[in-house]
Amino acid sequence: MTTYFTEDHEWISVDGDTGTVGITKYAAEQLGDVVFVEVPEAGASFGKGDDMAVVESVKAASDVYAPVGGEITEGNGDLADAPETVNEDPEGKGWFCKIKLADKGELDGLMDAAAYKAYCEGL
Amino acid sequence: MGMQSIGRPTAPVAANASLSETVSGSKGLQQREDLIFEVGAWDKTGVDLPTPKRNRDRLGGVTRGTDTSLPGLSEPEAVRHYMRLSQKNYAIDLGLFPLGSCTMKHNPRLNEKAARMPGFADIHPMQPQRTIQGALELIDELATWLKTLTGMPAVAMSPKAGAHGELCGMLAIRQALIARGEGETRKRVLVPASAHGTNPATAIQCGFIVDEIKADKRGRVDMAELRGKLETTDDIAGIMLTNPNTCGLFETDIKEIADLIHAAGGYFYCDGANFNAIVGRVRPGDLGVDAMHINLHKTFSTPHGGGGPGSGPTVLSDALAPFAPVPYVVKDEDGFRLVEDIEGEAAQAFGRMVAFHGQMGMFVRALTYMLSHGADGLKQVAEDAVLNANYIQSRLKGVMTPAFDGYCMHEALFSDEFTADGIETIDIAKALIDEGYHPMTMYFPLVVHGAMLIEPTETESKQELDRFCDALASVATKAAAGDASLKGAPHLAPKKRLDETRAARKPILKWTPPEPEAIAAE
Numbered sequence: 074m075t076t077y078f079t080e081d082h083e084w085i086s087v088d089g090d091t092g093t094v095g096i097t098k099y100a101a102e103q104l105g106d107v108v109f110v111e112v113p114e115a116g117a118s119f120g121k122g123d124d125m126a127v128v129e130s131v132k133a134a135s136d137v138y139a140p141v142g143g144e145i146t147e148g149n150g151d152l153a154d155a156p157e158t159v160n161e162d163p164e165g166k167g168w169f170c171k172i173k174l175a176d177k178g179e180l181d182g183l184m185d186a187a188a189y190k191a192y193c194e195g196l
Numbered sequence: 197m198g199m200q201s202i203g204r205p206t207a208p209v210a211a212n213a214s215l216s217e218t219v220s221g222s223k224g225l226q227q228r229e230d231l232i233f234e235v236g237a238w239d240k241t242g243v244d245l246p247t248p249k250r251n252r253d254r255l256g257g258v259t260r261g262t263d264t265s266l267p268g269l270s271e272p273e274a275v276r277h278y279m280r281l282s283q284k285n286y287a288i289d290l291g292l293f294p295l296g297s298c299t300m301k302h303n304p305r306l307n308e309k310a311a312r313m314p315g316f317a318d319i320h321p322m323q324p325q326r327t328i329q330g331a332l333e334l335i336d337e338l339a340t341w342l343k344t345l346t347g348m349p350a351v352a353m354s355p356k357a358g359a360h361g362e363l364c365g366m367l368a369i370r371q372a373l374i375a376r377g378e379g380e381t382r383k384r385v386l387v388p389a390s391a392h393g394t395n396p397a398t399a400i401q402c403g404f405i406v407d408e409i410k411a412d413k414r415g416r417v418d419m420a421e422l423r424g425k426l427e428t429t430d431d432i433a434g435i436m437l438t439n440p441n442t443c444g445l446f447e448t449d450i451k452e453i454a455d456l457i458h459a460a461g462g463y464f465y466c467d468g469a470n471f472n473a474i475v476g477r478v479r480p481g482d483l484g485v486d487a488m489h490i491n492l493h494k495t496f497s498t499p500h501g502g503g504g505p506g507s508g509p510t511v512l513s514d515a516l517a518p519f520a521p522v523p524y525v526v527k528d529e530d531g532f533r534l535v536e537d538i539e540g541e542a543a544q545a546f547g548r549m550v551a552f553h554g555q556m557g558m559f560v561r562a563l564t565y566m567l568s569h570g571a572d573g574l575k576q577v578a579e580d581a582v583l584n585a586n587y588i589q590s591r592l593k594g595v596m597t598p599a600f601d602g603y604c605m606h607e608a609l610f611s612d613e614f615t616a617d618g619i620e621t622i623d624i625a626k627a628l629i630d631e632g633y634h635p636m637t638m639y640f641p642l643v644v645h646g647a648m649l650i651e652p653t654e655t656e657s658k659q660e661l662d663r664f665c666d667a668l669a670s671v672a673t674k675a676a677a678g679d680a681s682l683k684g685a686p687h688l689a690p691k692k693r694l695d696e697t698r699a700a701r702k703p704i705l706k707w708t709p710p711e712p713e714a715i716a717a718e
Contacts, residue, residue, distance in 0.1 A: 108700035
């Protein structure tokens, strides 16, 4: 299983042709206390870069973009009642959705953990 | 000596200054006030109604059998409740209101006097039009001023708020696209990342899709990204751009942006929320704008922020004018009349947005403001608003971090870069409450980290600006030094800092009475 990162602070952990998507620890810290999360429902389809989910903190509401295109197989329904999970465990239990990748080639432009760390340090 | 010899001390004597908690919960003359449900009780009332002689049930047996749960208060209790709440309010009539992007300027009393004249205040929109010729003439004259100031040929007067005006402009754009046969093929609306949140919301509401354009390092539209988007897409409906933008900066490439959008077959919507910074100096019509709403409750000093309804007349270019919503005022040989129906001269109108003709009371106030200032006065409004914001930026740039280089327009924007670790924008905002000021706009625009946006408007004198800058500079200096007392601010407000996270995650939206046992036990 390999995890990739986007410049907009989403992560995707890929296993076979399915990826689990969430927002990074850096993003969760920048947002502050998350108070509302809207995740996509199973069956929804997105192109790479489309608005896929919404995350709202005490500071701002932000769109979460699809790191790759594909069809949603599962949304993390637990986040509706426990948005704080995104702050507590953003890259674990705070995952947003699982997506069936339309084209694995779209992963090529994404960063690995080391590149993303360097990217964040430059911000 | 015949005088009263038993006096009282008239100078303060040393006392225990540490006494800060009181039994009543009030602090001096800042009185504690509970919810009206807690002030009221079932056995009190402000009215004494006689018991009806024949109390016959005419409701067929469905009369409520239980208590209504409405609080009972005597008249003085009810009056005091609202008076005390009003004293906890902060208002433009109490002090400088630095909220950026909101344009909280003084509401001249002359406006109020004019709006209360019976000829304007006591008429009804359903009166015969021949009996309200003066009111219709006022709407027409205000429309003429707005068209002249913006350099635009048409204006829809009826929208009742800024966002309503946005909706008007974008519906006109949609209607124009439909008339061109491109209603289904042109769906993409470009919106800069720094835009007011209402811009993308309006576009979505009108059935468009929103495509975000990033800001460049100067806080303006990234022209390379804009050109790239226009080259790679063929479904551009338009762009929604605020000028000056929400970073308080003039979009220096605005003419080129307009030309590029027009060449791509789209329309240019300008968010006119910040028109107060350029009124009298720049005509949006000269910049290639196709539609722009004007917040009368910002630029033209009508009350808002709880003080009155908004009003968002929307100016339209020649390309969009035929699609303006009804009703609108026209003048012909018989005088002024309202065009009400979507037929004849208004056959292409996209529809109607309001029941009548808009916010008459605001029209009177706005025109009063224009006439009392005159053309030269309105120009000075913009100049003073920009001067005041730059004075604030200049006075504070030594202790705070301006978000961008150079002069600003009508609002000064700072990032949180100057704060010590652990101190955030919200701590500075809350500490400003202790200094007696409403906080500035914070965490907006999103393109600046920990943004603090301050708009003084032309209302403030140099003396008042200095007082505010002294207060904010002192808070900022503490923030830079990592003063932990800021984390607990406000210390002097009637209520301490609220837990916004808990309020958002677990909101309590309904008051529930305490259990009867709890009352009995007290």
